[in-house]
Amino acid sequence: MRHSRFTIRAGIIALTALLFGPFMAAPGSAAGDAIKIGVPVPLSGSYANAGIDILNGAKLAAERINASGGINGQKIEIVPEDDACDAQTAVQAAQKLIDEGVVAAAGGYCSSASLPELTTFHRANIPFALDASTNPQLTEMGYDNVVRTIGRDDEQGPFAANFIANALHAKTAAVIHDNTTYAKGLADNTVSALKTSGVRVVYDNAVTPGQADYTPTLTRVAGLNPDVIYYTGYFSEAGVLVKEARQLHMKGTFMGGDATNDPTLIKTAGSAANGMIITTSPLAQFISGAHGFVQQYEKAYGHAPGPYSVYEYDAVGVMAQAIRNAKSTKSDKIIAALHQIKNYHGLTGEIGFNAKGDRTKPAYITIIVKNEQFVPYQQLNAAGKWVVAK
Amino acid sequence: MTNIAATRRGVPYAIAAASILAVVVLPFVSSSYVIDVATTIITFAVLGLGLNIVVGYAGLLDLGYAAFFAIGAYTTALLETLGHQPFWVTLPFSILFAAISGIIIGYPTLRLRSDYLAIVTLGFGEITRIVATNLGITGGPNGIYGIASPTFFGHALASPRAVYELGLGFLAVVLVFTSRLTRTRLGRAWISIREDETAAEAIGIPTLKVKMLAYVMGAVVGGFGGSFFAARFGAIDPTSFTYLQSVTILIIVVLGGMGSTPGVMLGAAIVAGLPEALRFLQLWREFVFAIGLVVLMLVRPQGMWPAPLRRRVTLPPLAAEDESLVPIAVEPGTSDVLLEVDGLSRNFGGVRAVNGVRFGIRRGEILSIIGPNGAGKTTVFNCLTGVIRPTSGRISWLGSSIVGLAPHRVVGLGLSRTFQGVRLFANMTVYENVLVGMEPRYRTSIPAAVLGLHAASEEDRRHLLSCRRLLRFVGLEERAGERAGDLPYGDQRRLEIARALASEPRLLLLDEPAAGMNPTEKRDLMGLIRRIRDGGITVVLIEHDMMLVMGVSDRIIVMDHGEVIAEGTPAEVQRNDRVIDAYLGDDEQETDGELRQEELSAWDS
Numbered sequence: 001m002r003h004s005r006f007t008i009r010a011g012i013i014a015l016t017a018l019l020f021g022p023f024m025a026a027p028g029s030a031a032g033d034a035i036k037i038g039v040p041v042p043l044s045g046s047y048a049n050a051g052i053d054i055l056n057g058a059k060l061a062a063e064r065i066n067a068s069g070g071i072n073g074q075k076i077e078i079v080p081e082d083d084a085c086d087a088q089t090a091v092q093a094a095q096k097l098i099d100e101g102v103v104a105a106a107g108g109y110c111s112s113a114s115l116p117e118l119t120t121f122h123r124a125n126i127p128f129a130l131d132a133s134t135n136p137q138l139t140e141m142g143y144d145n146v147v148r149t150i151g152r153d154d155e156q157g158p159f160a161a162n163f164i165a166n167a168l169h170a171k172t173a174a175v176i177h178d179n180t181t182y183a184k185g186l187a188d189n190t191v192s193a194l195k196t197s198g199v200r201v202v203y204d205n206a207v208t209p210g211q212a213d214y215t216p217t218l219t220r221v222a223g224l225n226p227d228v229i230y231y232t233g234y235f236s237e238a239g240v241l242v243k244e245a246r247q248l249h250m251k252g253t254f255m256g257g258d259a260t261n262d263p264t265l266i267k268t269a270g271s272a273a274n275g276m277i278i279t280t281s282p283l284a285q286f287i288s289g290a291h292g293f294v295q296q297y298e299k300a301y302g303h304a305p306g307p308y309s310v311y312e313y314d315a316v317g318v319m320a321q322a323i324r325n326a327k328s329t330k331s332d333k334i335i336a337a338l339h340q341i342k343n344y345h346g347l348t349g350e351i352g353f354n355a356k357g358d359r360t361k362p363a364y365i366t367i368i369v370k371n372e373q374f375v376p377y378q379q380l381n382a383a384g385k386w387v388v389a390k
Numbered sequence: 391m392t393n394i395a396a397t398r399r400g401v402p403y404a405i406a407a408a409s410i411l412a413v414v415v416l417p418f419v420s421s422s423y424v425i426d427v428a429t430t431i432i433t434f435a436v437l438g439l440g441l442n443i444v445v446g447y448a449g450l451l452d453l454g455y456a457a458f459f460a461i462g463a464y465t466t467a468l469l470e471t472l473g474h475q476p477f478w479v480t481l482p483f484s485i486l487f488a489a490i491s492g493i494i495i496g497y498p499t500l501r502l503r504s505d506y507l508a509i510v511t512l513g514f515g516e517i518t519r520i521v522a523t524n525l526g527i528t529g530g531p532n533g534i535y536g537i538a539s540p541t542f543f544g545h546a547l548a549s550p551r552a553v554y555e556l557g558l559g560f561l562a563v564v565l566v567f568t569s570r571l572t573r574t575r576l577g578r579a580w581i582s583i584r585e586d587e588t589a590a591e592a593i594g595i596p597t598l599k600v601k602m603l604a605y606v607m608g609a610v611v612g613g614f615g616g617s618f619f620a621a622r623f624g625a626i627d628p629t630s631f632t633y634l635q636s637v638t639i640l641i642i643v644v645l646g647g648m649g650s651t652p653g654v655m656l657g658a659a660i661v662a663g664l665p666e667a668l669r670f671l672q673l674w675r676e677f678v679f680a681i682g683l684v685v686l687m688l689v690r691p692q693g694m695w696p697a698p699l700r701r702r703v704t705l706p707p708l709a710a711e712d713e714s715l716v717p718i719a720v721e722p723g724t725s726d727v728l729l730e731v732d733g734l735s736r737n738f739g740g741v742r743a744v745n746g747v748r749f750g751i752r753r754g755e756i757l758s759i760i761g762p763n764g765a766g767k768t769t770v771f772n773c774l775t776g777v778i779r780p781t782s783g784r785i786s787w788l789g790s791s792i793v794g795l796a797p798h799r800v801v802g803l804g805l806s807r808t809f810q811g812v813r814l815f816a817n818m819t820v821y822e823n824v825l826v827g828m829e830p831r832y833r834t835s836i837p838a839a840v841l842g843l844h845a846a847s848e849e850d851r852r853h854l855l856s857c858r859r860l861l862r863f864v865g866l867e868e869r870a871g872e873r874a875g876d877l878p879y880g881d882q883r884r885l886e887i888a889r890a891l892a893s894e895p896r897l898l899l900l901d902e903p904a905a906g907m908n909p910t911e912k913r914d915l916m917g918l919i920r921r922i923r924d925g926g927i928t929v930v931l932i933e934h935d936m937m938l939v940m941g942v943s944d945r946i947i948v949m950d951h952g953e954v955i956a957e958g959t960p961a962e963v964q965r966n967d968r969v970i971d972a973y974l975g976d977d978e979q980e981t982d983g984e985l986r987q988e989e990l991s992a993w994d995s
Binding site for chain 2: 044
């Protein structure tokens with residue numbers, strides 16, 4: 001009995017040693033011909049779907065690049081690692097990519113995982129292109145190795161204000177939020193940008209999310225008669241609000257932030273949603289240049305692309321362009337080349353980066369509900385003018 | 391046989407030496423990735439060791455442990471980014487704030503049953519995370535960024551290796567702290583509460599304070615680990631401190647082995663390391679990991695490395711002829727009456743279990759309280775020892791009232807008891823059971839014990855000596871190292887008496903000590919009771935066994951229906967008409983009583 005217990009214990013120790021055996025392997029690996037680009041994304045846990053979508057985008061980008069001869073004669077290889085949207089796992093994923101010899105990284109989903117990844121890549125001086133992490137902080141750390149192909153949370157407000165002032169030519173606006181951090185932040189950014197654009201903000205207050213009736217708030221707003229009502233919260237309340245606004249015969253244009261961009265909104269509001277305008281990062285389906293991508297994606301994976309794969313496609317593409325321009329896989333040169341990029345033709349539009357690494361022209365568009373369907377409405381062109389989005 | 395035992399004893403040391411070597415050499419032979427994984431394992435080991443105090447030792451289910459982790463992390467983050475304090479300065483504050491929040495949460499909830507604690511801690515964990523998500527100062531959901539790396543004599547600890555080594559330092563501190571702490575009397579008190587909280591309180595453990603200490607010590611370690619976490623990542627946000635994190639830490643403790651230090655570290659290595667080792671499985675990783683955990687728990691339900699039950703101890707030598715208790719010195723001038731009960735009543739709903747009972751206990755006597763089942767004898771005991779509060783009446787001990795005192799305070803005054811059914815700490819050794827009973831006698835502080843100060847170790851030695859004396863006194867000296875739950879029934883009874891004597895009481899209350907004993911054991915018990923009295927301790931016993939009662943008592947109180955119906959010497963009581971009517975009334979009982987009398991006279995001769 002004693003001996004068998006001891007044997008079991010010894011067995012457990014041996015098993016543990018065995019499990020850690022693979023870790024003890026020498027760092028790095030045999031340098032193949034391919035240029036390795038790391039993709040740290042959640043491949044397990046509740047955000048695995050988003051991670052797989054992003055990874056699919058990266059694979060399509062790599063296929064296209066390799067089909068057209070690779071980078072300076074070398075093929076690229078996508079190396080995925082699971083970050084589980086968890087800070088500690090993220091550091092390990094990034095470190096594993098570094099040990100596997102990636103020269104650059106493109107990916108990330110949860111900001112809470114992207115940030116430790118970014119810090120780890122920064123320490124190893126490896127460039128990192130973010131495709132989905134919108135937290136402003138990521139590019140405020142003073143790191144030179146980071147760029148992103150998606151807008152930041154605090155850019156949507158000015159974009160919305162620009163649209164309200166210069167496309168809708170509104171004089172007065174009401175801004176409603178729901179007191180969640182994200183919605184309050186967007187409301188604050190929008191209000192300050194509206195003020196500098198000369199639009200008078202007649203109402204700036206919150207509703208309590210989860211209620212079935214917002215008539216008291218809307219009656220008050222209706223009395224102020226604003227040209228535009230901009231709701232920055234989520235789709236479920238937005239559906240009720242737009243429905244009740246129509247019942248009160250409010251005249252102003254009803255608008256929503258990107259958290260209202262969900263088919264549920266139309267289900268809730270029905271035909272009342274028609275005419276509602278939403279500011280959002282464009283889905284691949286709404287980007288004129290991305291039709292080929294959507295077809296390719298559907299062919300390869302059997303379903304429509306998710307929201308971020310097209311941004312990952314561009315993140316891998318812009319990184320490949322930087323390596324091509326640098327004519328080197330040395331990280332210093334890639335990072336320098338990355339910041340030189342001013343007008344890369346991405347699927348999501350012209351891509352260039354400011355000193356922080358944010359896109360100089362944030363990729364936002366407006367969409368409108370027509371016949372109870374989301375369709376593209378207007379977007380900013382290269383010259384900063386509002387044009388019809390196709 | 392001895393050789394095998396010696397080899398087996400050497401195994402843990404060999405494993406420890408090999409692990410230390412591996413841990414020290416690791417950063418020099420492996421990649422940054424492996425070092426990072428090891429750092430995560432260290433973080434979880436620190437947290438696991440902290441929670442192990444709460445769950446593994448004191449047996450309190452804490453489902454919100456990540457809250458203390460968060461408090462430590464946010465304290466360091468805020469003090470560094472807003473207060474511009476260096477990392478090392480923030481550490482004591484992390485510990486302090488974690489301890490304070492431990493007190494705030496623990497104080498109101500620890501007096502409730504432990505399942506309430508689980509729910510309250512669950513809520514506390516979530517509240518902490520939600521507050522961090524909503525406060526402006528904590529950066530809301532974005533968290534806090536730009537926490538500088540700690541420096542050590544001018545070197546920034548930022549590289550994976552430096553952070554790993556810093557983590558090792560943290561782990562070493564926590565290991566020393568927790569292992570010192572759990573080896574003191576506090577560690578024993580925690581285990582006794584886990585084993586049987588009521589019994590622990592009744593033999594003199596201030597259970598509320600001791601549980602509080604477990605909770606706060608766990609909080610302190612959690613806060614300490616949180617500071618390391620903040621320093622390691624330079625950025626924190628609320629998603630790192632979810633309910634899932636609390637559960638993960640709990641899994642580490644349960645998987646490793648509750649109360650086992652090497653077990654918890656092994657648990658951390660498995661929980662943090664196994665998913666990494668399974669990376670090659672890609673999407674199947676979490677699934678296989680979960681299956682792995684289930685299989686491990688099925689194979690090792692007590693944990694991978696359960697805490698050893700039998701702790702070896704060398705009791706200090708005791709002269710062969712020394713068999714007595716140290717006689718209790720009688721302070722001159724104190725009254726002859728130890729305890730006086732007057733008008734004692736206790737109602738349970740509409741039932742008057744005890745009704746206006748009045749009696750006194752004289753120094754140096756053996757007093758028996760007898761009466762049919764339901765007469766209220768045990769209720770009287772419970773009132774005397776503070777387990778229940780009397781509805782009305784006076785209980786005075788050496789002239790001052792003890793009504794309303796907590797049981798452990800009553801023990802501290804010199805009133806000790808045993809229980810009707812055996813309530814030993816089954817998973818502790820025989821000598822540990824006795825040592826727990828000595829808690830009211832300790833004079834040195836717990837910090838002194840943790841630091842191993844001379845006074846504390848001297849006191850420990852003295853108590854071990856008196857523990858040996860007590861065990862010899864009840865005849866259990868040879869079984870000192872055995873698990874209490876493994877003793878035969880009679881020995882368990884005697885151990886319970888030794889444990890009650892450990893507080894050096896002046897009055898010992900025995901509740902049906904002879905129940906379930908065979909005639910030989912009963913005879914031994916009579917001898918033991920007499921020897922206890924000869925040691926200067928007054929004995930009161932509740933007993934149904936007339937042979938024992940009549941043979942050993944100086945005086946007998948007879949109770950029926952909650953009232954005292956007779957009082958006197960054994961001979962007087964046996965002649966009392968009311969007793970014969972109420973208690974020995976029916977023929978069968980009377981015959982029984984006569985029979986026993988015959989037996990008795992045979993022994994007396």
